[in-house]
Amino acid sequence: MIDPKDRPSVADMPVRRLGVDDLRDCLLLAIDRKWLPEEAKWRLLFEVGEVYGIDDPEGGLAGTVVLSRYGPRLGAVSMVLVATRYGRMGLGGRLMRHLIRQAGDATLFLTATEYGRGLYEKLGFTAVGTVVTHIGQLRPEPEDFKQDGVRPARETDLEAIGRLDLRASGAPRAEVIRRLPRFAERTRVAERAGEVTGFGAAWRNVDNVVVGPVIAASTAMARALIAELTADLHGPVRLDVDTRHRALAEWVSSRGAVPAFSTTLMTYGGDLPGDRARLYTPVMQALG
């Protein structure tokens, strides 16, 4: 234990780029804030994003933040965490300002919990939407499967999936898309007249299976993809549905995955690009 009077002031604790060797400390930090130790998620973020952190002089991490870049013009912000023992001392603000500098001219987005929102507003982020997280055992009805052409995704679909994602998200996310077949437990495409027009994935997190992304041309297609992705799954699933997709949210609730909590979608430095109406659920909130 360092004597409190000998402790470096928080202003002298530098921000550094973390590596996957720091994973364990990231998980401990998450646990400190009563978040789950989401190892698979953090591993993916270390692969596709830049993880920054501040070391606690007494061991472990005092804070983290992650920037995942999608080309030069868009970046996703996630894992904004400051250890309880360092709360309200300015570290969250320092980490975020560091990330904003690193991001250059890119538009940034994140989904804010009620704890983070005040901080992001101070930094210049604006609220642009609300995302409702639905959790529960999803039990699709036979009619939900009626769309033709939903089948497991194949290696040869990756290029078409990349194009669908580019159209929906408006930014190149090849690093994320390329990893999905391995990261996800199930992937499905919707194919019509030989063309892949929809895509969905479901991946296993600590306490549920997350259904995302779901990229579709209509709510009916999104429903069919989700039904195929969750058929015969044991345990709860999680879907993060923007309130703009009301019809999908109602269907998801009616099949058993009910609203659990909501977060605020926020942007910094510009509007979100892409045809977002096609993005029914994100890969995960951390990546959009």
Ligand SMILES: CC(C)(COP(=O)(O)OP(=O)(O)OC[C@H]1O[C@@H](n2cnc3c(N)ncnc32)[C@H](O)[C@@H]1OP(=O)(O)O)[C@@H](O)C(=O)NCCC(=O)NCCS
């Ligand atoms: C949110 C969190 C990262 C903030 O970190 P922090 O280091 O305590 O924040 P800071 O001390 O840098 O606060 C920066 C500013 O935001 C303000 N602020 C911080 N939390 C706030 C809140 N909940 N409501 C309003 N303002 C807040 C502070 O007053 C401070 O303003 P100031 O610079 O004028 O004094 C931290 O509370 C945390 O890890 N919470 C749990 C995890 C979480 O919810 N993360 C956000 C995910 S979106």
